[in-house]
Amino acid sequence: MTRENRTGELPTPARHEVGFLADLELDGEVSHGDSDRDEHAVDYGTDETDAVRPDAVVYPESTADVSAVVAAADERGVPVTAYAAGTGLEDGAVPARAGISMDMTRMDAIHDIRPDDLQVDVGPGAIGADVDEAVAAHGLFFPPLPSSGDISTIGGMIATDASGMGTVKYGEVADWVLELEVVLADGSVTTVGSKAAKSSSGYNLKELIVGSEGTLGIVTRATLELAGRPEQIRGGRATFPTLDDATAAVSDAVTAGVDVAKIELFDAETAMLANDYSDAALPERPMVFVEFHANHGIDEEVDFCRAVFDAHDVEQFEMASGERMDELWRARKDVTYAAESYDPAREMGQPGDVTVPIGSYPEMIRAVKDVADEYDLFVPCFGHAGDGNLHYFVLRDPDDPDEVARAEAAYGELVERALELGGTATGEHGIGAGKRSYLEPEHGEAAVEAMRAVTEALDPNGTLNPGTVVPDRDDAVGGDADG
Amino acid sequence: MTRENRTGELPTPARHEVGFLADLELDGEVSHGDSDRDEHAVDYGTDETDAVRPDAVVYPESTADVSAVVAAADERGVPVTAYAAGTGLEDGAVPARAGISMDMTRMDAIHDIRPDDLQVDVGPGAIGADVDEAVAAHGLFFPPLPSSGDISTIGGMIATDASGMGTVKYGEVADWVLELEVVLADGSVTTVGSKAAKSSSGYNLKELIVGSEGTLGIVTRATLELAGRPEQIRGGRATFPTLDDATAAVSDAVTAGVDVAKIELFDAETAMLANDYSDAALPERPMVFVEFHANHGIDEEVDFCRAVFDAHDVEQFEMASGERMDELWRARKDVTYAAESYDPAREMGQPGDVTVPIGSYPEMIRAVKDVADEYDLFVPCFGHAGDGNLHYFVLRDPDDPDEVARAEAAYGELVERALELGGTATGEHGIGAGKRSYLEPEHGEAAVEAMRAVTEALDPNGTLNPGTVVPDRDDAVGGDADG
Structure with a gap:
């Protein structure tokens, strides 16, 4: 490589x-x-x-x-x-x-649905949406399903501790994994976690396996926790005069305890991408997409949200159900396709996936704008704002070496800024081989040494997915992960 | 020992x-x-x-x-x-x-409260209630506080991955720990986790440290996540004709999605202990204590709960606010003192702390009754029913060797029954030295070997709290943990 x-x-x-x-x-x-x-x-x-x-x-x-x-x-x-x-x-x-x-x-079987326990056992190859559909027959759903859930597998979600738009209310995939059957590096088969909803029995090997990207064990069966499908769903979007208003509105909604099931941000540039991709006809303004889940009282929750947004000069605010809600949300769901197709001369590069403490989210967004200006680049940004998770695309012309160099510098600078704000280099995509060089700047040498000790203890021969997650001992800090 | x-x-x-x-x-x-x-x-x-x-x-x-x-x-x-x-x-x-x-x-300082981030940094020696009081000034609270929170420390809660009555709604302590400063076995200082609300950056060492009872590192500072204090609180208790009715009502409430903040069970025997201890004058019937937290719409939630309980022939059902609510709950809060003082001739023994999948909770309760009959013992039981977590006291006269032997056999049989039902030997108290012998029956040999590999990797000289959590290599399965 x-x-x-x-x-x-x-x-x-x-x-x-x-x-x-x-x-x-x-x-x-x-x-x-x-x-x-x-x-x-x-x-x-x-x-x-x-x-x-x-x-x-x-x-x-x-x-x-x-x-x-x-x-x-x-x-x-x-x-x-x-x-x-x-x-x-x-x-x-x-x-x-x-x-x-x-x-x-x-290995994609849906082995056993136990509605009385709010549990399902599945193979790691099961597609997220298929699991969700199977349990829907019992009035249940798998809350942390990521945006890619129509095509990605439960095993992949576990490997990266994926999360999605619903994470602001429901948490990450790890929070909904109860028990895992795992093949360890020597081929032995073990079970980690528990089918009990809580346990303080020994080391939490389940949480160690989740997010370890196949480097500590290979998951062969998973027991997932489920929740009852909400009786009422409402959602839509709101536009704001400035990006500062939009981000402040999101932070305030979260800290005030508005019970949002999803709360997503677009900057004006991302709205522009979306209009270019489809006939969405979005106002090219900063905007926030919101969805609410409740068993009753959803109108009061929408009103509560509206009151918080009003304090930040919200302009359009439309919430709906059913098809109209889906229409209002479509641009958010298509955003990756929109970014891919926007400029035929430019590539998206590695998508940014930083997460910062929610109070610093406005500052992180301003950093994106400043860095885009500084390097003269087009950097649309959007994300799971309620979690403090921001995605961005640093678009670059692969045939322009200077632009590529600027794009890489800008990307790195934004990750560094997120780390300075107490954040993480990867909110939900994992480290893989791609982000190994950020592991030590984020966690420090002693933590990376501890991770290395764990992987060497559980996989002494380096059999499981070597070259991923933990940097090799001789890698320079911040250098090419596998260079 | x-x-x-x-x-x-x-x-x-x-x-x-x-x-x-x-x-x-x-x-x-x-x-x-x-x-x-x-x-x-x-x-x-x-x-x-x-x-x-x-x-x-x-x-x-x-x-x-x-x-x-x-x-x-x-x-x-x-x-x-x-x-x-x-x-x-x-x-x-x-x-x-x-x-x-x-x-x-x-090391009990409350270092830094960051209301905009919903975070607080504390020393491990800080008492839970003191942290909760300090953040209350900002309209916030620490949701997973255990029942012992008035006297126990944040460090102890982290060490055991404690949980409490609020866990049914809010989760365990681990779910509210974001970042930890930890001294490892060689004296090096590291930081694990992230101040970001979510991260998929490397191995989840934070979850490995939480619940490891000081055997993998000593926590010296913790960043905790907080939530906004609910605007509305209501609570009280409900009695049922039979224990089966009460447990079925709890299971149904949880699976139907009633948004309870606490839901606790007493059997009739525990109500009897409570009456003996104070002037509670409880009906000596199986009963369920409930508490609701909401920002609005709490009446609808109480009605929803009532409808579920009605289907199980609920008798008294009283929900209130303020002092009357506290009165209705007092017997639950005093239960350990009541059990301690009930019979001067008898000791409580090690309190049972099993957790089973919620669908099996009624069966677990029946097992307690069956075992009590079989061994001719008095075994009051109660617990965090919404999590499937059951506590029980197998009362025994320490001067009656036969009764002590029966009590120990009964205790062990109940743990085994919980494991057969897919549960755990310890829902929230930890393994310590006391329950090491259950680690392998619960998790299997390969998982315990993996735990041992982790502790040997991070603490090669066995410096940190040896003799706790992971059984020694030569311990017989099910034998005295330290014999």
Whole structure:
């Protein structure tokens, strides 16, 4: 994954010997085909010129398959990297050191719905929306479903501790994972967490596995907690004269305790992208999208929100139900497509995903505007404002090396600013290979050493997704994660 | 801590040489006095005949103090066990292997309240109620405060991942801890977690430290998340004809999504204890205590609850505000004192603290009744019913060896039953030394091995609170944890 590989062809790194896979008796399949290997070299965030092909792809169909492959690979020093929908943005599921790509998509069963316990057991390959649909028959839903939930898997959400628009009310994926069956690096199978709603029994290995991006274990089954679907749903959007007004309105709504289920921000530039992409005909003003969930009293909650927004000179404020609500929200849901298609000459680059304490959200937004001006770049921003989570695209022309350099500097400066404000480099996308260089600036040397000690203890041979999350011991701070 | 020590005197185990403490330049103090050492040998759950005295007590007044003591102790193989209010019930803060007791109570500062971020930074020795009072001036509160919050410390709550009556609505202590400053076993100081409300940046070391009972690090500062105090509070109690009706009403309320802030169960026996203790004049019937928090619409929520309870033949149902609410709740708040004083001839023993999936809560309660009958014992039970968390006291006459043996068998059988129902041996009290023998039956051998690998990686010399949480490698499954 060095820059010398920028040939436009997938590089062929030193291979691992994977012939042993033929000797394993598996329920699933093994593929050595080029197209399978190409497909498993990339996720949504991979620069194809940097991609590393796995030496083989395994499609397990049982926990026993995963265990057998991991045990055999661990004995032979062959890396194993779990893969599923490939919708990650930070190279967390691609094989930095080649070896075996373990494609979990066939383990997609919805094993057991227990409405009386508000629980469901699923395979890691289950698509989020499919789980949500299955439990809807019982009046239930999976609250932390991320925006990508129509195409991403439960396993991927667990691997990155994903979150979504509903996180402001309901929390992250980790908060809704009760118990996990996990294959550890030596192939042993264990269960972490508990089906009880709370426990203080021993170390919280469940929370350690969640967000570890397949580097500490491979999840083969998950027990998720569910909630009752709200009786009343209302939502819409509000526009504000200035971005400062909009961000202050969001901060105030959250600290005043307005019970929002979703609260999302667009700057005027993002509204412009959205208009360019569709016939949304949005006012090109800073705006806030809101959704409310309640079993009763939703009008009072909308009024409470309106009162907070009024104090910040809200202009248009429209809340609705059903189809009209969906119309009002459409631009938010399509924002990534809008950014992708906006300027054919420019790429989006790595999407920014910083989160800061809510009181500093207005300051973080101002930093985006200042940095965009300073570097003369177009940087639309939007995000899960209620959590203090901000996304931004630093658009750049890949054929203009100066603009690319400015874009990279601007991106880095914004991450640094978020860290100065007490925030994180990655609110919900994970570290992957893409953001390993930010781990130490964010957490400090002692914390990264502790993370390294944990991964070395649980995976002494470096079998599980090496080259991801924890930087290699000899990596320079702030340098290219894998350079 | 062997049975041979049952002499009625505090035993004097093999001492560690702690003279090196005199050479450290500390802001705080070191004590070698007998009364200090005696006091730090016990928590609320310790059988005094089993107690182990520390060789010295250190009262640090700064992170630097903690770091210096831990670093020096780690070099010399001397155990260090953090201690604070001593209100734990499972020997989690007492020095199983002697050495140094690190009394954190002087590090009780409330450093910084940031209302705009809904955050407060505190020292680990801060009493929960003091933190809650300090932030009340800003209209905020710390939602997961346990029932012991008037006397227990934030550090102790973090060490055990405590929870309380509000957990059904607000979650556990872990859910409200954002960032921790921690002294690791080698004396290095690190920060884990983030002040951002969400992050997927690297391994979740914060959740690993929370609940680890001082075995992976000593917390020296905590950033807690806060919530706005609700505008409306209402609460009271409801009685039911049978225990099955009461437990089914609770399960239904939770699964139907009644927004209860607290929902607590008493069996008729516990109501009897309460009447004996005070002039509560409770009907000696199964009953449910409920509290609601809302910013508006609280009447509708109470009505919703009433409708669910009606379907289970609720008898008395009284909800009130202010002083009348406190009166209705008083018996629940005094329950531990009531159990302690009920029968002068009988001890409470170790309080049961199992949690099961909410759908199995009625079955768990029936198991308590069946086991009490089978062993001919008095076993009042009550608990945080909305979480599936059940407490019970297996009362026994310490001078009747047969009754003691029956009580211990009954206690163990109930834990086993909870595990069979997919539950946990300890919902909120921690494992400590007291429940180490249940760790493997609950989590399995591979998970316990993983926990052991983590503790050996982060504390290779076994300096931090050895003899707690993870069983020693040679302990028999289900045997005496420290025998």
